Amino acid sequence: MGLIPPGVRVLERGWLSSNSVLLTGPDDTALIDSGYATHADQTLALVRTGLGGRPLDLLLNTHLHSDHCGGNALLRAALGCRVAIPAADAPKVAAWDEDTLSFRATGQQCPRFAFDATLAPGDSLVLGGLRWDVLAAPGHDPHALLFFCAAEGVLVAGDALWEDGFGVIFPELTGEPGFAEVGATLDLIAGLDARVVIPGHGAAFTDVAGALARARTRLDYLSADPxxxxxxxxxxxxxxxxxxxxxxxxxxxxxxxxxxxxxxxxxxxxxxxxxxxxxxxxxxxxxxxxxxxxxxxxxxxx
Missing domain, CATH: 1.10.10 (Arc Repressor Mutant, subunit A)
Known part of the structure; x- marks a missing residue:
């Protein structure tokens, strides 16, 4: 897709694994999201091919659902990369608290992984030679994050916005608010000058306004009857x-x-x-x- 700048490569996957975004710049390399555990070897092979012999410096997660972080353990062990996760989830990961991490509750698997840094809304960092802002994206997951490169108009949206919807609103299933949070996240995205969105699942797309309209219609439908x-x-x-x-x-x-x-x-x-x-x-x-x-x-x- 022409609007995706050089050095940003989308590793589009099926629905069991999330997409991964490989960022390669003159002085650094990074990967956003690592797919599901059963695809970890495939993820590693794809990343190695994309790196072309370079090391992977940093692995980041938009959120800690199993299809986005299931390859963390293998990639960290095989490539020696640092791992950065949403700060609000750090205590659960440090203790590997399976009662509060989502993996056991959803019947999914995720090998235990360690992390080296945390990410919080308001952070700004250089990935693949480009500056990215870290933004909050609650709704699908309370602690989910967006990564936005304002200079290029590229938004890595995770499961906050797909071309035709968004991820399951899990907080509403456990008695926590989620519908309003999804709406606020959609409003936040609408206020960005995003020219291309890289979703957690599906192909990258440029019709951001259309995707937001479809997402709001979906949200209205779900919130009308929980x-x-x-x-x-x-x-x-x-x-x-x-x-x-x-x-x-x-x-x-x-x-x-x-x-x-x-x-x-x-x-x-x-x-x-x-x-x-x-x-x-x-x-x-x-x-x-x-x-x-x-x-x-x-x-x-x-």
């Missing part, structure tokens, strides 16, 4: 499991969903469904959306 956000979360988390595993036996699905704390809680407290009913509903919803198929006694990814 159960819509809850249903969407269950579907997304089950789809993630399918992406990771390829297929799941239908007979095993109720017990699997019951073992995922967030899914079990949302199903019981918000949707009023025991896991057996929830699994039947989720299967039907994914099949109806064309995101899965039932083959005999197996739910498989499509």
């Amino acid at each position: 159960l819509r956000n809850a249903r969407n979360a269950v579907k997304v988390l089950l789809k993630f499991l399918l992406l990771e595993r390829g297929e799941i036996a239908l007979a095993e699905l109720p017990a699997l969903l019951a073992s995922i704390p967030l899914v079990e809680r949302v199903g019981r407290e918000q949707l009023g469904m025991p896991t057996g009913e929830l699994s039947r509903w989720a299967v039907e919803a994914l099949v109806r959306a064309g995101a899965a198929a039932v083959d005999k006694d197996t739910l498989r990814d499509v």
